[in-house]
Amino acid sequence: MKSINKVEALETINFSGAISRKELGLSNKDIKVKKISGINIKKFRNMGQNSTIDLANRITLVSGHNGTMKSTLIGLCVQPFNSDVNDIFGSPLKTNFREIFRLSSEYDKERYEYDVFIEDTEGLSVKIPVYTKPRSKSDPNIRIVTGGNTKGDGNLIFNTNYLNLNRLYSIHSSDAFPVILNLTDQEKNFISKFYNTVLIKDSYNSIESVQGKGTANASSKKTFGPKNSHYNFESISSGEDNLGRIAISLISFMRAAEKNKNKDLYNGIFCIDEIEASLHPVAQINLFNFLYKWSGKYKVQILVNSHSLPLIRHAIQLAQSGQEITTYYLSSLYSEDVQVKRNHPYESIYKELTFDFESKVKIPKVDVLCEDKLAINFIKRLVTSQQVLRRVNFIVPDENEGLPYNLLIKLCRNTSAFMASTIIVFDADVPNTALSKVKKDDNIIQLPNKTLKLPIEKLFVKYLLDTEKNDTLFFSKIKKPKDHIISTLIEENINPSIISDINKFRDIDTKRYKKWFSNNQDIVNKVFNTFVKQVEGREEFTTLFIKKINKICEINGYPSVEIN
Structure with a gap:
């Protein structure tokens, strides 16, 4: 066996030192995948050759213009994996490549190649080659091959799930109806907390499961609605509908985590295309933050695509603060090929996504x-x-x-x-x-x-009256004695001695002090800064x-x- 590089940190992964499954001495299905480290794209459509993408332990966010292969990137990451556990509806927790995009027998004849890199339970970096080929001489349809055609090749075991929120049918278009879903009380409470945290409202304290009927794509027709609230599933918004699809996936991964006896292993990768779809910017940020915490607790990698500038900026800031987040920007503006830019500056992303290249990015107040x-x-x-x-x-x-x-x-x-x-x-x-x-x-x-709970005018007067008459405040700043200040107060029918009883002082009509404050701006202007500096x-x-x-x-x- 060749010298093996152990994976020490995401930033220091040396893909060139990864070993093959043959060197590891195991078949693909027997490799214990701890997590997906990343991919290296040698050739795939117009993606730049040898584009390398490493995945964060928690969230990787990819942005870019339409047509820059963001969804394709997700497909490449999840293609080489099968699952030995089911989601909450009994289907394998895996992603079919065709759910994301299809290869054309006419336009994708060229051989495509890329490598997926995984870390196993021993901390070893393992390279899994993936390539395309026609199904046979008589069948030109393109298939994707993991590893090769020898014994031991084929897909690895690692849970995957993919959602494209912008392409899902609305639950309202499917004659939806409530169904009984076998959820534990703990899972129901989790779903309620998820909705209420993201949407900042308490409508989902009680939930019901909802399913559409008469549709070809049953997996896109299941969600949750509020129960015993001021509305039900028939009135939920598109954003709430989408959150239900996410909640279903989260529960599925949580169940997988519960079954996983090897706590060193990650429990899969959850991919969300256009994560911001139908959500207000505040809800987008709340969702991202919720997923970040959830990812760490249940050890699930998350890969998301987004066009949302507020969300992109938020992810970049968290990454810069040391959180387990990696951001990528896919650009084809200055090249025929799609260029992969890791941790690209927000200002550059803003200009490319908005085509506002002239003005400096103005930060709203x-x-x-x-x-x-x-x-x-x-x-x-x-x-x-x-x-x-x-x-x-x-x-x-x-x-x-x-x-x-x-x-x-x-x-x-x-x-x-x-x-x-x-x-x-x-x-x-x-x-x-x-x-x-x-x-x-x-x-x-x-x-x-x-x-003290005093308005500013009263607090200022109290400050003056509490200051000793021989203080420099009077003869150096105001240039008038304290007795003069007292006389101006008396002129406004303010009794200076009342400050000895703070309750009585607090109860006096503030209008007198406002009037004094307004009529004595020469005094106020001279010492207001000094007054503010000593405010408790x-x-x-x-x-x-x-x-x-x-x-x-x-x-x-x-x-x-x-x-x-």
């Missing part, structure tokens, strides 16, 4: 809505970092009244699309009972100081503010905010 202009000014001085502030767009409220907090509460409760990309900032004095009415509070944040909870607010910005960026596929 995250909208921030506050109660009034003072709150905006307050935030700008709390955060200070221009890297952060350049990434947000403050929505300026009405010049005079601003936006009352009860209106903002209504926005949070009733305008989900608006909330998905907007941060709502409430003043510190907004009652907790009011904020508790917002069930989904991922995008809301409250200004400091949340302990400033750092906590800034950290949370950036976190919420990045959450919206992640959902929409924007780059995250990074502080140098």
Whole structure:
């Protein structure tokens, strides 16, 4: 046996050092496949010769224009495998090549060749050659051969499953009806969690299985619908329909994992063509994140294709942060052959997919809505970092009244699309009972100081009155004594001594303090920055503010905010 290279990491796979099954001394069906390492395409249609693609342990995402062989790539990866377990409907957990594409006896006469590389349970890299040939001299139809024609060749055992979400028939076109599917309570709970996590709603707390009738393609006609909700399977969206197909595959792999006694082995590869089909960008990101966690738990490799810019950007960012994700871009814009580009920069992908080659990729800003202009000014001085502030767009409220907090509460409760990309900032004095009415509070944040729970104007006055009269604040910055400040307060019918009782101070009508604040801008402007720097909870607010910005960026596929 020749010297054997062990697979140490996906980034360092040396395909050139892989051994054959003959060198391994086993037949293909006896090789214990731990996982698929990747493929090397020597010649296949117009794919660039010797194109190498390695698969991540969890998710590999492929993007590119239509006609760049993204679906073909999936077919090549799953072709050499059979399965010895069944899906939840009793069919083998394998993918037929013809489900993905067909070879033409007229246009695919040329011999195609590629190698699939697997890692076995000993950590050895094994090369499996695959090629095409006519079925016989009398039958020109093209067949795909795994290994060769000698004893021991043929397909290996590894579970595969393929879904093309964009090509599946809608469940509504098939006279669907509820059916009894043998699911455990644990599996039902998993499916409910899957739907609710991806769609961010609780309609699927109870589910029912649905099947279409009178169709040739029965496998594309099974899904799930909500039960005991405000609607049922007859009203589900295309996106919900597609999620059902995915859920069926997930349960099938989970059952395979349960039967697998060798926990070192991966339980297969799950391939999804056009994963974003019929899903909102937020749901696309949620689905991707769910699959990533699921893949790690059940040891299933995932290979997906996508045209979705938000999803592509999200995958690239996760890959750059060290997650077990690999991204590929297939391009034919500058070559007759399809060029395979590993970890291609998002900016280049954006330009090629949109044909916007002139302008620089503009990163959308995250909208921030506050109660009034003072709150905006307050935030700008709390955060200070221009890297952060350049990434947000403050929505300026009405010049005079601003936006009352009860209106903002209504926005949070009733305008989900608006909330998905907007941060709502409430003043510190907004009652907790009011904020508790917002069930989904991922995008809301409250200004400091949340302990004192004072509006900004009152907090500013308290700061002045709490400062000792001999402090440099008065004779160096304001250039007026503290007694002068007190006199201006008295003129507005504000009793300075009341700050000794914080509850009484909190209960006084804020309008007096707003009026004082407005009439004494000369004082405010001189010390407002100094005041903000000492506000309790400033750092906590800034950290949370950036976190919420990045959450919206992640959902929409924007780059995250990074502080140098």
